[in-house]
Amino acid sequence: MTSRTLRIAMNGVTGRMGYRQHLVRSLLAIRDQGGLELGDGRTLVPEPVLVGRREPALRAIAERHDLPHWTTDLDAVLADETIDVYFDAQATSARVTALGRAIAAGKHVYTEKPTATDLASALELARLADAAGIRHGVVQDKIFLPGLLKLKRLVDGGFFGEILSVRGEFGYWVFEGDWQDAQRPSWNYRAEDGGGISLDMFPHWAYVLGELFGRVTSVTALVTTHVPRRWDESGRPYAATADDAAYAILQLEGGAVAQLNSSWAVRVMRDELVEFQVDGTHGSAVAGLRRCRAQHRSATPRPVWDPELPATEPFREQWQEIPDNGTFENGFKAQWELFLRHVALGTPYHWDLLAGARGVQLAELGLRSSAEGRRLDVPELTL
Structure with missing residues (x-):
């Protein structure tokens, strides 16, 4: 050789x-x-x-x-x-x-x-x-990570039937930099330096959704800066001019709807820093970067809403872990x-x-949608 x-x-x-x-x-x-x-x-x-x-x-x-x-x-x-x-x-x-x-x-x-x-x-x-x-x-x-590879296996195998919706939650609390060092560089929070969570994360959502569920055809977004003052690597305060949170509703080719929240101003109460729940007529799944769990229509419980009584069903235990069935590279x-x-x-x-x-394109349209307060179509790109 x-x-x-x-x-x-x-x-x-x-x-x-x-x-x-x-x-x-x-x-x-x-x-x-x-x-x-x-x-x-x-x-x-x-x-x-x-x-x-x-x-x-x-x-x-x-x-x-x-x-x-x-x-x-x-x-x-x-x-x-x-x-x-x-x-x-x-x-x-x-x-x-x-x-x-x-x-x-x-x-x-x-x-x-x-x-x-x-x-x-x-x-x-x-x-x-x-x-x-x-x-x-x-x-x-992201599409090469174990959780999403397992999710793709379910999509390709027809597990979901007709896919109805995708809900994604991403984010964690990025320290302001005054009493604890920030986990991300300060330029991320300055629009003039190319910062902002929309520009950082919408490109991820474009390919994740496109690869797994269908091209994004429209976007409605609300983009904001929750934490307006931060401290840089030298301990100097500065104005955060870039967005640190973005909330989007995306229409997908084929009719499914995606709701994606991205935030550097949220504390984590989920199993992984990013999770996607996919709901379809025949089943649902929740995937993170590593794990993927599913619930088939035949195993779906029958919850009843009763605000007078405490919930007794172990909802998390009612989902099946999707096996690795292989070795995943970085x-x-x-x-x-x-x-x-x-x-x-x-x-x-x-x-x-x-x-x-x-x-x-998706990041640019998301920012524009937020600024104009309206839904925008996402044209298909060609050279």
Whole structure:
């Protein structure tokens, strides 16, 4: 078996997601397992080249993982003909410019979402990438997680009958930063820096709903900033100009209705940080990132509403756990492997920059729906 090295410029690895999920748990994990077998007698070995603005942080990561190649010079990396792929996990506001430069340099690109802060820029990136003939992908990690893979198994098997509704709850309390450090960077709460939960989470909802239940055809949203004052990484107070909660009703192709709440100002009273309940004529299911439980029509209890008496039914115990029936990889690693195969072999891959633009479109329309106080249609996107 022969091996081939694929050099990947990774911009943004000093951030939490770029470091933990993409570098350590994805590319280094693939490298440590001996590479990615391509099925044709070859093995693909990723070689990360770290890129960023903070030299001490880059150096520390490189030394920790014995990575010889790192730089603060993005221009030099993009001019390097040995670099095959450019990956972006920077703050959203820096993404469009960097991706555009990578595409112009002829690099394949793989990027976190949102791909841009506005739909026009997201579509332009997709057009430029297609015109350049490069391979391009956008991280859409949630559909590769165990809970949603099990939920998809139920959908594909016809378990639900006609799907009527989807209800999603996502969020947790992000500390303001005064008496406890915030769990998210301060730019997330500044609209001028590309922050906001709508821009962060609506792109997730676009692909989760589209992959499992059908394309979103209309959106009605209320977007707000519940916590208007926060403290940054240096302990300085600042005004939160971006939304930290978004409440949406989405019509899906085929008629189902989705209700999705996203909030960084909510305390968790559920089994996982995100959960989806799907109700259909033949059964229902509740899925998180790891677990999925279901209740078939034949096993549905007969609750009776009586506010005079305490509830005695063990509702949670009336649901059946859906088994793993397999081994699940880290969701980010699983999608990286698919993208690397796409680069090396040209295998089909539809999670591209156009798919990323659909997520930006839903976020943009959600914000506009809230500002205008009305329901908006979601046109189907094409290049």
